[in-house]
Amino acid sequence: MPASGECGDCLRQPPVLTHTRAVFVYGFPLDRLVPRFKFHRDLAAGQLMAELMAGALASAPRPEAIVPVPLHALRLRERGYDQALELARPLATALGLALRTDLLQRTRSTRAQSELDAEQRRRNLARAFTARDTASLPGHVALVDDVMTTGATLHAAAHALLRAGVRRVDAWVCARVP
DSSP, X not given: OOTXXXXXXXXXXXXXXXXXXXXXXXXXXXXXXXXXXXXXXXXXXXXXXXXXXHHHHTTSOOOSEEEEOOOOHHHHHHHSSOHHHHHHHHHHHHHTOEEOSSSEEEOSOOOOGGGXXXXXXXXXXXXXXXXXXXXXXXXXXXXXXXXXXXXXXXXXXXXXXXXXXXXXXXXXXXEEOO
C-alpha cells in the first residue's frame, strides 16, 4: 500500500466518496437488528442504531449537512417510512448538523439491490438519483444509509450530488458488509 494509505485501485480511479465511515461490521447482532428495522417497522431498533451511530461519529469530520439516501416514492409507499431518514433525523439532532432531505431525490424506481450481484447493482442504480435545490448546495455532505454492501447506492447518490456542485461527499452507514 502506498504511503498515502490508498490502494492501487483508488489511486487509478479515485472513489467518489471522500470518506466512508461504517459504525459496525454487518454481522451478529446487526444482522438481526437491521432487518427488523428495515422490513418489519421496528422503529425502536432504528432509534438504537442512530444513537450508536451518533456516539461513534461524534469525532468524524463535520459535514455542513446530513443527507439521507432517499427511497423512491413507490418503495416509500410500500414500506411506509424511509429507513435512512429514520437514522439521519436523530443523528443530525445528536450531532447538531443540518438535515437536508431536499437535496437528493430518487427519480427512478429500481429493483431491490439484495437480489443483484455487484455489477448488476451498479447498473441498476445508474442515474437513479438527482440533486435538487442546487442553488443552496452545501460544499460538504455526509450521505446516511443503513447498510453498505458494494457501495453502489452510495456511489450513485454521491455522483448526483457531485455533478450538481457539492465538493465533498462522505458516507456514514450503520453497518458495512465485509
